[in-house]
Amino acid sequence: DSGVTQTPKHLITATGQRVTLRCSPRSGDLSVYWYQQSLDQGLQFLIHYYNGEERAKGNILERFSAQQFPDLHSELNLSSLELGDSALYFCASSAGLQYNEQFFGPGTRLTVL
Amino acid sequence: AQSVTQPDIHITVSEGASLELRCNYSYGATPYLFWYVQSPGQGLQLLLKYFSGDTLVQGIKGFEAEFKRSQSSFNLRKPSVHWSDAAEYFCAVGFYGGSQGNLIFGKGTKLSVKP
Numbered sequence: 001d002s003g004v005t006q007t008p009k010h011l012i013t014a015t016g017q018r019v020t021l022r023c024s025p026r027s028g029d030l031s032v033y034w035y036q037q038s039l040d041q042g043l044q045f046l047i048h049y050y051n052g053e054e055r056a057k058g059n060i061l062e063r064f065s066a067q068q069f070p071d072l073h074s075e076l077n078l079s080s081l082e083l084g085d086s087a088l089y090f091c092a093s094s095a096g097l098q099y100n101e102q103f104f105g106p107g108t109r110l111t112v113l
Numbered sequence: 114a115q116s117v118t119q120p121d122i123h124i125t126v127s128e129g130a131s132l133e134l135r136c137n138y139s140y141g142a143t144p145y146l147f148w149y150v151q152s153p154g155q156g157l158q159l160l161l162k163y164f165s166g167d168t169l170v171q172g173i174k175g176f177e178a179e180f181k182r183s184q185s186s187f188n189l190r191k192p193s194v195h196w197s198d199a200a201e202y203f204c205a206v207g208f209y210g211g212s213q214g215n216l217i218f219g220k221g222t223k224l225s226v227k228p
Binding site for chain 2: 002004031033035042043045048050055056058090092094096097098099100101102103104105106107
């Protein structure tokens, strides 16, 4: 158990819908990273938050957004969902801003029908 | 552009045999490196890490990895594989001096273990 929690574990929805994925980092960790894992693209970095502030964006679509709240939990919002958004979404946390090991949550499997 | 290559998509070894999984990265900056393991339906578990210092690092479950700067490699090894090691293994790299803390992952190597 990494100490990172993600909810829900599974999510099935329809195209055009909007969903919210939630992540609670390990106690004391200030950084939260979101990654998308798909068969064709592998593990792709989406976005990084540190202590409530957005620090870096990767291959994140404009339909996706995220935030980190004062209690440090984070939410990833996916809207206007398409079939191709079906993937495993991982949250990872680390203690600092850079140069730290990252601990991964169990992931949320999103299926868009 | 930064990239991480795991040349072997799928490897099969016999139980008790030795294992080496390859990882190469490309970029000029000094890296810090990780190996993660993912069992089916599970998240990623950190096996070992290298930030600096001794280039041979030990991890959990009897794994070790060696950082070779001249070859831009960070190969994962285990002297004797157990059936429970069957999983997918990911190499991940971060770079010192950059503005971002995210990791770049290889595509993974799936390990199957024959009894």
